[in-house]
Amino acid sequence: xxxxxxxxxxxxxxxxxTNRSLGSVSGxxxxxxxxxxxLLTAFLAIFITFTGSKFWRIVxxxxxxxxxxxxxxxxxGLYHQRQAVLRNANDxxxxxxxxxxxxxxxxxxxxxxxxRLLPLLGTSLAIFVCFAMASxxxxxxxxxxxxxxxxPNCGVPNGTSSDPTTPRLVxxxxxxxxxxxxNSNANYAQRCYSSTDRNSSTxxxxxxxxxxxxxxxxxxxxxxxxxxxxxNICRNYYGNIRLDTGYLNAQRDIGLNLPSDLxxxxxxxxxxxxxxxxxxxxxxxxxxxxNYTQYFYGPRIAARNVDxxxxxxxxxxxxxxxxxxxxxxxDYRLNCNAQSSFTPVQELAQNxxxxxxxxxxxxxxxxxxKVDDAWYAAHxxxxxxxxxxxxxxxxxxxxxxxxxxxxxxxxxxxxxxxxTLPPGQGCSPLRSxxxxxxFDHTAPQTKRDWAIYWTVGYQGLQTVIKELQSxxxxxxxGLEQGLQPTLPANQWQLEVENWHNILLxxxxxxxxxxxxxxxxxxxxxxxxxxxxxxxxxxxxxxxKIISTAYTNILAVWLIVILVVGVIIITIEQLLERIVxxxxxxxxxxxxxxxxxxxxxxxxxxxxxxxELGLGDWEGCGGGGGVVPVxxxxxxxxxxxxxxxxxxxxxxLVDPKLLALGTASxxxxxxxxxxxxxxxxxxxxxxxxxxxxxxxxxxxxSSVENILSGTTETDISGTPMTALLxxxxxxx
Numbered sequence: 001x002x003x004x005x006x007x008x009x010x011x012x013x014x015x016x017x018t019n020r021s022l023g024s025v026s027g028x029x030x031x032x033x034x035x036x037x038x039l040l041t042a043f044l045a046i047f048i049t050f051t052g053s054k055f056w057r058i059v060x061x062x063x064x065x066x067x068x069x070x071x072x073x074x075x076x077g078l079y080h081q082r083q084a085v086l087r088n089a090n091d092x093x094x095x096x097x098x099x100x101x102x103x104x105x106x107x108x109x110x111x112x113x114x115x116r117l118l119p120l121l122g123t124s125l126a127i128f129v130c131f132a133m134a135s136x137x138x139x140x141x142x143x144x145x146x147x148x149x150x151x152p153n154c155g156v157p158n159g160t161s162s163d164p165t166t167p168r169l170v171x172x173x174x175x176x177x178x179x180x181x182x183n184s185n186a187n188y189a190q191r192c193y194s195s196t197d198r199n200s201s202t203x204x205x206x207x208x209x210x211x212x213x214x215x216x217x218x219x220x221x222x223x224x225x226x227x228x229x230x231x232n233i234c235r236n237y238y239g240n241i242r243l244d245t246g247y248l249n250a251q252r253d254i255g256l257n258l259p260s261d262l263x264x265x266x267x268x269x270x271x272x273x274x275x276x277x278x279x280x281x282x283x284x285x286x287x288x289x290x291n292y293t294q295y296f297y298g299p300r301i302a303a304r305n306v307d308x309x310x311x312x313x314x315x316x317x318x319x320x321x322x323x324x325x326x327x328x329x330x331d332y333r334l335n336c337n338a339q340s341s342f343t344p345v346q347e348l349a350q351n352x353x354x355x356x357x358x359x360x361x362x363x364x365x366x367x368x369x370k371v372d373d374a375w376y377a378a379h380x381x382x383x384x385x386x387x388x389x390x391x392x393x394x395x396x397x398x399x400x401x402x403x404x405x406x407x408x409x410x411x412x413x414x415x416x417x418x419x420t421l422p423p424g425q426g427c428s429p430l431r432s433x434x435x436x437x438x439f440d441h442t443a444p445q446t447k448r449d450w451a452i453y454w455t456v457g458y459q460g461l462q463t464v465i466k467e468l469q470s471x472x473x474x475x476x477x478g479l480e481q482g483l484q485p486t487l488p489a490n491q492w493q494l495e496v497e498n499w500h501n502i503l504l505x506x507x508x509x510x511x512x513x514x515x516x517x518x519x520x521x522x523x524x525x526x527x528x529x530x531x532x533x534x535x536x537x538x539x540x541x542x543x544k545i546i547s548t549a550y551t552n553i554l555a556v557w558l559i560v561i562l563v564v565g566v567i568i569i570t571i572e573q574l575l576e577r578i579v580x581x582x583x584x585x586x587x588x589x590x591x592x593x594x595x596x597x598x599x600x601x602x603x604x605x606x607x608x609x610x611e612l613g614l615g616d617w618e619g620c621g622g623g624g625g626v627v628p629v630x631x632x633x634x635x636x637x638x639x640x641x642x643x644x645x646x647x648x649x650x651x652l653v654d655p656k657l658l659a660l661g662t663a664s665x666x667x668x669x670x671x672x673x674x675x676x677x678x679x680x681x682x683x684x685x686x687x688x689x690x691x692x693x694x695x696x697x698x699x700x701s702s703v704e705n706i707l708s709g710t711t712e713t714d715i716s717g718t719p720m721t722a723l724l725x726x727x728x729x730x731x
């Protein structure tokens with residue numbers, strides 16, 4: 001599958017799974033779509049805020065009991081208002097603001113108001129800040145962008161087919177798929193292995209370096225390594241290159257979500273060196289005026305009566321000069337000979353490594369300057385005059401390659417380690433790719449071998465060279481119309497590093513391709529092997545990629561938030577009842593819960609009306625959740641507002657007093673100059689048959705209106721007398 005495809009198109013498992021790279025418990029992950037993830041995050045923020053308000057109520061209950069005075073001990077107004085706030089403030093924000101207003105109001109009237117209120121202010125502020133921060137950082141329970149692939153097309157490529165037209169299919173389908181895959185990996189390597197920030201997932205998203213769990217796989221590069229072969233065959237004993245990937249973990253680096261018994265680390269060591277050619281070449285006739293140069297590093301296996309490894313036609317300076325404008329522009333030619341295609345000479349032979357020879361032919365490419373690079377070496381100068389110019393025109397000095405072909409010899413070795421064993425005890429020796437896994441006939445012997453076989457496979461240097469040919473050379477980036485600008489003296493090392501990066505990208509890409517399957521339906525039908533046992537099916541379901549199209553939630557933290565929140569909410573709901581039960585059972589020697597209940601908003605309202613003798617009340621103290629109610633149809637007091645000392649003063653009065661005068665008349669009397677006061681006969685009986693206290697209406701309704709109804713009868717038929725005091729004299 002093309003790595004440029006939008007990540008959102010990758011099939012992903014939605015739901016709970018275990019990201020084993022984070023641990024069996026801490027790695028419990030819930031993958032959701034962006035929309036569902038946003039809804040869950042918003043719910044968590046609301047839930048945490050709600051939990052904070054319940055935690056505040058628990059603290060208020062404890063503080064209320066802590067500050068409670070001795071029974072029947074009189075206290076000042078600040079005490080009662082503080083206790084009322086503790087009882088009725090539903091959240092820490094309301095509590096803080098109410099306590100702050102009380103402090104400002106009583107700062108010059110109460111005894112030590114700061115000392116009595118500051119601890120509560122600090123506590124409410126601390127609770128608000130803590131739970132606000134918890135709400136803000138609720139999104140921090142996200143576990144990154146790693147998601148689990150879930151595809152029905154998981155499998156591995158198979159180059160054979162039972163279809164009778166297999167040769168046509170191999171050419172039309174398999175080879176096309178292989179070329180597309182290598183080109184895609186090369187493009188990824190060019191785009192994503194060039195920056196210095198190797199593992200930034202954010203930058204990877206911005207520059208399209210997805211979907212692999214690691215943007216790049218690191219390597220240790222030694223550019224002054226020794227010759228990997230017999231010293232007599234290398235151009236230089238030192239100055240060669242060695243690339244070591246180190247131990248790549250299957251989980252963290254490749255993206256396999258494997259348990260510890262299947263986990264493994266993979267190491268690849270590649271070494272390359274320019275080889276000597278004079279002792280291993282000869283010229284052979286091609287035609288009457290043209291020769292071949294043949295190179296002898298071991299006979300080719302498949303060819304009969306052929307003792308050379310590679311041959312290339314010789315191109316002279318005259319031939320380069322006389323190439324007309326109708327001829328194709330010169331380009332490099334690459335040929336790769338893997339160990340499977342020839343039998344190496346003794347100086348190259350190795351039993352524990354894959355050997356690859358890469359032949360570079362400049363093929364008539366002209367260089368603008370001398371090239372001292374050991375592989376691109378070009379020192380043969382000639383005067384290059386375009387054919388369109390006259391012989392008298394000034395010529396340009398160009399350079400041609402020193403030899404028809406130059407040779408790089410490379411070795412590739414692999415090592416598999418068991419990360420569960422101590423260092424040095426669980427690793428295989430460095431070996432060739434063909435011997436990467438110990439097989440009995442054709443079947444892997446352990447679960448780990450199956451994991452390696454299904455996910456790593458074997459992709460050597462020859463795959464890159466054969467598929468990409470000269471397009472794999474970075475020197476071609478400057479090649480234009482057959483003319484090559486200046487090249488550095490280590491250009492061959494830059495080419496090897498590029499090939500190495502393409503192979504690392506292939507290692508990453510093959511793992512994802514295995515899990516997802518090819519997009520080509522014919523490839524899927526004829527050349528794709530599906531899992532056939534439980535181990536293979538397990539591996540198919542445990543490949544990870546990076547995707548920002550989904551939201552991951554750490555299940556452990558989600559559970560912790562919900563459980564802690566539910567516990568706090570449950571305690572707040574039951575605390576009052578539990579303490580009341582313990583008090584009734586005399587387990588706690590206190591009756592303070594009754595005052596806590598009485599300080600509730602509805603109970604305070606009940607007591608205000610009850611003091612006026614209004615209403616037959618029920619639910620006066622059965623718990624904080626009980627609502628006090630009157631008998632059906634009973635009316636309660638009303639509010640009268642007056643202005644005193646430049647402030648509004650509101651009082652609750654018996655509604656029967658309004659029967660003595662309309663609200664407007666009462667207001668007129670309020671503004672009159674008389675000093676009247678309306679009182680109830682202290683011996684009169686209210687609507688409930690209880691004695692009422694003295695109710696005053698300062699500067700109330702007019703004397704005539706009041707005297708016109710000095711004797712009234714209440715609802716129960718009991719006489720009620722209104723007395724008017726004017727200038728100290730009762731009338």
